[in-house]
Amino acid sequence: MxxxxxQTSETTSAKFQLPxxxxxxxxxxxxxxxxxxxxxxxxxxxxxxxxxxxxxxxxxxxxxxxxxxxxxxxxxxxxxxxxxxxxxxxxxxxxxxxxxxxxxxxxxxxxxxxxxxxxxxxxxxxxxxxxxxxxxxxxxxxxxxxxxxxxxxxxxxxxxxxxxxxxxxxxxxxxxxxxxxxxxxxxxCVAYSGQCLTSEALGGRSANRGECAQACRMPYELIADGEVVNLGDRKYLLSxxxxxxxxxxxxxxxxxxxxxxxxxxxxxxxxxxxxxxxxxxxxxxxxxxxxxxxxxxxxxxxxxxxxxxxxxxxxxxxxxxxxxxxxxxxxFSRGIYTGWFRGINNQELVHARFGKKRGVYLGEVIRINNEKVILRLEAPVKPGDGVVFDCGHPESKEEGGRIYAVEQKGKETILTFGRRDLNWRRVHVGDKVWKTSDPELDKQLRQSFAGEIPQYQRPIQIEVYGEIEQNLVAIARDELGHVVQVESSTPLVAAHNKPLTPERLQEQFGRLGNTPFRLGELTTNLTGELMLPVSELNRMRREIVTQLDNLRRKPKRWQLNPNASLSDLLPSLSTHHLTTPSLIVLVRNLQQLQAALTTGVDTIYCEFEDPRKYREAVEMVRQQRRWGDREIGRWGENFTPSPHLRTPHQKSDSPTPTIWVAPPRITKPGENWILQQVRSCKADGYLVRNYDHLEFFADERCIGDFSLNVANPLTADLFKNHFHLERLTASYDLNINQLEDLLKSSPPDWFEVTIHQHMPMFHMEHCVFCAFLSSGTDFRNCGRPCEKHEVKLRVDAKRLVDRHRIGTEHILHADAGCRNTVFNGTAQTGAEYVQRLIELGLRHFRIEFVNESPEYVTQTIHQYQELLKGKITGSQLWRELKLQNQLGVTRGSVIH
Incomplete structure (x- = not known):
């Protein structure tokens, strides 16, 4: 029974599930x-x-x-x-x-x-x-x-x-x-989580390794077409x-x-x-x-x-x-907002006036009389509260203190502070006043979790069954599905007075103080008027608490295979035929593509802001192929391209480069039209950068880009063998030692490594173009300033106390989804490590350009071609190009 x-006491779940x-x-x-x-x-x-x-x-x-x-x-x-x-x-x-x-x-x-x-x-x-x-x-x-x-x-x-x-x-x-x-x-986070390389690029503290340096909270200057844009007090453009x-x-x-x-x-x-x-x-x-x-x-x-x-x-x-x-x-508040829940509003997401905790806004200083501050209050304040005076320079030390007295005169409020608590020369009419501390609220909050007695109780349901000369049965269940059943030690008897009414049972079973429980729903199923001593009801209640507590404390028992091992998943390190090192070039406009085509590189990647231009890019490469095929047919296999297409020192074994194009890094619901636009160019292959790309381009030739975060052989094996990607770009979070470990733990011909680039630091939904070069909220009403201006961001030296890394102008690009990428203004090279990587079996090396001139593109490609042929050393290349001597990104966070 x-x-x-x-079994029968099981209740149906609510139609609406509380998260x-x-x-x-x-x-x-x-x-x-x-x-x-x-x-x-x-x-x-x-x-x-x-x-x-x-x-x-x-x-x-x-x-x-x-x-x-x-x-x-x-x-x-x-x-x-x-x-x-x-x-x-x-x-x-x-x-x-x-x-x-x-x-x-x-x-x-x-x-x-x-x-x-x-x-x-x-x-x-x-x-x-x-x-x-x-x-x-x-x-x-x-x-x-x-x-x-x-x-x-x-x-x-x-x-x-x-x-x-x-x-x-x-x-x-x-x-x-x-x-x-x-x-x-x-x-x-202003950048997509898992896609922010800013801390890594600027200081070797990777956000993908739990060491974000919060560069997004710094003040920046906006430089449009070479001129600093006057944004007034809006300097925290990425916060x-x-x-x-x-x-x-x-x-x-x-x-x-x-x-x-x-x-x-x-x-x-x-x-x-x-x-x-x-x-x-x-x-x-x-x-x-x-x-x-x-x-x-x-x-x-x-x-x-x-x-x-x-x-x-x-x-x-x-x-x-x-x-x-x-x-x-x-x-804690830098201002509070619904974020992206209601869609994109670039004017409201980032107010740009400060990037640190503020609190509650009290008002603006109207007057200062006799070391007292007068303002019109917009929020409650009381003696003991702490405030800070905001004079529009949040990067500097701000004046603040605790309020000694509050006096109301009409619509104005007078705040008095302790003697010598404030430097009055640093408090001004017009300062904004923020309440940063409420000791009374803090005390209440601390009391909410002080001591050992449970203060937050969770509901339990109790069902009671009973009939004369049978034991009373109570079945209790908690929210997590634990169920216990307790019986009285004596049978029920007919009640002459004070029968077990629902109210009485509610009172006795509801006495759950000092326990983690409170009585939720009580269901009674009693036949006739019955009686049981109060002491017995109390014992049953205590037994319910004890049994539920014991059930809840039992550790979860998950299955754990003692024979399973990491080694079972590691890829086989079979020997592969080593080929000549190959240079891959990524360009970001048609002019750079034209320059790259003159150098005889084997593989070209295109990442354009407007995917519609991919068709023209593909056609340029196809024309190069058709010309190359004609020349080979005419002159035979010992053919050397003519000087008008390739300079004499830039001969290549192959005059027929392949072209691969890159879709935007993020794909959201309803954005497959962008992927269709990319595929319509009929390139030789595609750079896969997210999970939608894996699905959409499944029947095409694909190479995994850095945004897949391939940092170990288990991840590499999944993408290479389960999704059949031809190559994988090693994660930019790897330093040289970790990269060597990756090449030793997986077949090196799986990978390509980016050895020269402007690090893509922030990749974000927030559109800086829209927010600060228009009055629009999103792409529908911004007027497309991204198509009209060349924009860069520079750490605002005037506002920074710590003036490291000032002066560098970081490049801002938008993509087809109106998402912005901030590229590090200083290019980085791993040239000095190339020979070590070649010795480990790596054969695919990538270099990337952002906004460089065609002449610079040609020169840089030539230098890396010479490096791969062993004609110059990495140190020589670094000195000639005057680049940072680093591998792709700054050294990994494990070392730092």
Whole structure:
């Protein structure tokens, strides 16, 4: 009978699934702050292989205790292993993964494709979450992650609600039900995660290795056609406002996303408590509204309300948003905005006036009298609050202090400060006043996670069954599906007074103070008026708590194959016939292409802003081929091209170069027309740069570009042997030692290495052209300044205290999707390493150009041709071209 009761008591799931609320935890205090303020799960890093190496982080030894604590509170724990893994680190990563799985962690958040393969090889059921560092922006990307064995995908922050809904719809149509996760709050990276090489290029601190130097938060000058554009106080051109999805929460719930993620593993416990509590309460309100709407009746009524249901919920959200917005701004704020959720608005995404924490805006200084500040308040303030005075130079040290007294006179507010607390010569009329500290709020937040007694309780459902002369049976279940059954030790008797009414049972079973539980729904199934001593009800309640707690504390037992090994996945190092080293040239306009054709290079890549010009490029190369074929037919195999097409010292074994073209690096739903435009040029092959390209160009000749982040042999093997790419471009995060390790652990003829380039640093949805050279919001109304101006960015030396790397003008390009790339203004070369790489078997070397003149292109190609032939050394080439003596990017982050 008990088993039957357990079976029949199963309840149906709600029609609308509340998304999981996922909070960050950089240390134990942050973990407690998240748990006690309503997080459903936390994510955290260990001391290696995570994208926030500056956080305090946890250790492997912490895992058992941390996971037991989280699970006892009904909270999941996800470990971040969201960096690229280099060849020599794979065995350590394997041991890390085994420890994590054995500790009962709920999932790993992973960037590296090879690591996804390794996890699934070690365990068939351990959950893998595809990190936002995997740059997934489309249905094809989600399905790619699914093919790796991922159980959830964290979409790129740049996806709008409309795009999220489109991805969900396409997944449903294709029969996939892989859950999606989105960031809902916190710092916005201006560059696509997994595609930012800025920190690596400028200082060897790779964002793909957890060491982002936040170059996006620096002030920049905008140089258009050689002249500095006067932008007034707007200097932080690449620093977005912080993401706050509170206003679109009903739409996110309606979209069906499975998890809402809060950014902030470098933030304080107060930040974690504050933001988690705001979103917990808002999410609960959204769900309450949805459940009310569902429970009102017939389908017609629901249909009639569908148009306004979202607005009704949003109104409830906004009714409390004044306090919530205040709390979010006090937690941490560079300004808060809905990011890309509502689509692209380049005028609002980046206000460009500062790039650091501000807080709540109080107003502007009207007067200064007797060391008192007068202003018209726009937000509440009280004695003890801390403020800062913003005079328009956020890069400099700013004046600030704590308020001693607040006096209201009409519409004006007088702020008094402690004597000698401020340097009044540095406070001015017109300064903006920001509230940066609220000790009272901080105290409340700290109290929310202080002590050992649980403060946030999660609901349990209890069903009670009973009839006379039988034991009372209580079945309890928590939100995670744990079920326990408890019986009274004495039978029920007929009640002469005080029978077991639903109200009385509610009162006794609801006494769950000092436990992680609160009573949710209570269902009674009693036959007749029955009685049981209160002491027995209390004992049953305590037993329910004990049994549920014991169940929750048990570690997750994932399958872990003891015989599986990294070695099983490593590619075979078969011997290959070594050919003459080959030079590959990437050009970015037709003039550069024409210059390259005069040099006799074997392979040319084109990456143009306008893919429509690819047809002309292909035709130019085909004309070269037709001319070459005629000359060979006329003169035989010992043919040498004539001087008008190729200078005498630039002879080539092949007068027939192949041309490969590059689609834009990002593909979003609805952008296949760009790929169709690219393919219509009928090039010899295509540079594959994302998961959509793998699918769209599957029947074409393809080479994997650097954006696939191939950093180890497991990733290389997948793309080479499963997707049949002809070659792979080694990740730009590899330094020379790591690159050598890659060539030793995989067949070297799989790869090409970029040995000369202007590093593509920022690749971003944010359009600088639109934001600062137009008044438009996006491509529909910006007037296309990208087609009219040559634009560069330069670190603003006047505003920087640290004046390193000033003067370099970084090149800005837009692509067909209106996405911007900032290229490092200083070219970099790996010329000195070429001979070592040739000795290791590498035969394909790439050089890239951005905006160089045709003459410079010709000269540079010639120098590298001489280098590959052994006629000059790498040191000679470096001196002649006056380039940085580095391999593609600055040395890898493991060395630094």
């Amino acid at each position: 008990k088993a039957d009761r357990l 999981e609320l996922l909070a960050p935890a950089g240390n134990w205090e942050c973990a407690k702050a998240a748990v006690e303020n309503g997080a459903d799960a936390i994510y955290f890093g260990l001391d290696r292989f995570n994208a926030r190496m500056r956080a305090e982080n946890f250790t492997e030894a912490d895992l058992p205790e941390l996971m037991e604590y989280l699970h006892s509170r009904g909270v999941k724990g996800y470990v971040t292993l969201n960096t690229l893994i280099f060849p020599q680190e794979l065995r350590e990563a394997q041991q890390y993964i085994r420890s994590i799985i054995a500790a009962g962690v709920d999932a790993l958040i992973v960037q590296d494709i090879g690591i996804c393969r390794l996890i699934r090889h070690l365990s068939p059921d351990f959950p893998i979450h595809a990190s936002t560092q995997m740059t997934i922006t489309s249905t094809a990307g989600v399905e790619f992650a699914e093919s790796l064995g991922c159980n959830l995908v964290v979409l790129a922050r740049e996806c709008s609600l409309q795009e999220i809904n489109k991805i969900q719809s396409q997944l449903s149509y294709r029969g996939s039900s892989l859950p999606l996760e989105v960031f809902v709050h916190g710092a916005l 977005p406002q912080d993401l706050a999805g509170l206003e679109v929460l009903p739409d996110l719930v309606k979209s069906g996303v499975a998890c809402l993620k809060i950014e902030g593993r470098l933030k304080s416990p107060e930040y974690v408590a504050n933001v988690t509590r705001v979103y917990r309460q808002a999410l609960d309100r959204v769900m309450e509204q949805r459940q009310k709407a569902e429970g009102r009746g017939q389908k017609e009524a629901l249909h009639n309300r569908e148009k306004v249901k979202g607005a009704e919920v949003k109104e409830n959200i906004l009714s409390a948003s004044s306090e919530e917005r205040y709390n979010l701004e006090m937690a």
